[in-house]
Amino acid sequence: MAILKVIEVLANSSKSWEEATQNAVEQASKTVKNIRSVYVQEQSATVKGGKVDDYRVNVKITFEVS
Template sequence: MAVLKVIEVLANSEKSWEDAAQKAVAHAGKSVKNIKSVYINEQSAHVTDNKITDYRVNVKITFEVN
């Protein structure tokens, strides 16, 4: 039987929500091994002068505990 754990990570990107999610997984992967999935819990963006300047995601990352 596998034991799974979930952590919540906030990340941002100037490019896109997808890039922000990739950054969240990459950063979590530096200290967490066996990442199995990512769930996009929330998306938001910062707007300046009627343009999106920063994409933000709140993700839940699931990984297997050894």
Template sequence: MAIIKVIEVLANSEKSWEDATRNAVKQASKSVKNIRSAYVADQSVVVKDNDVTEFRVNLKISFEVK
């Protein structure tokens, strides 16, 4: 029987939500092993002078505990 743990991670990117998601998983994988999935729970942007300057994601990352 596998035990799965879920952590919440926030990340950002100047390019896109997809890039922010990749950044979050890449950074989390430095200290968390056996990542199985990432669920994008929320997305938002920062707007300055009527232009989107930053994409933000709130992820739930699940991984197997050994």
């Protein structure tokens, strides 16, 4: 039986929500092993000069605990 743990991570990108999600996974994988999935819980963006300036995501990352 596998034991899974979930952590919540906030990340951002100047390009897209997809890149922000990838940034969250890449940063988490530096210290967390056996990542199984990522769930995008919330998306938001900041606006500057009438254009989207920064894409932000709040994700839940699930990983297996050995």
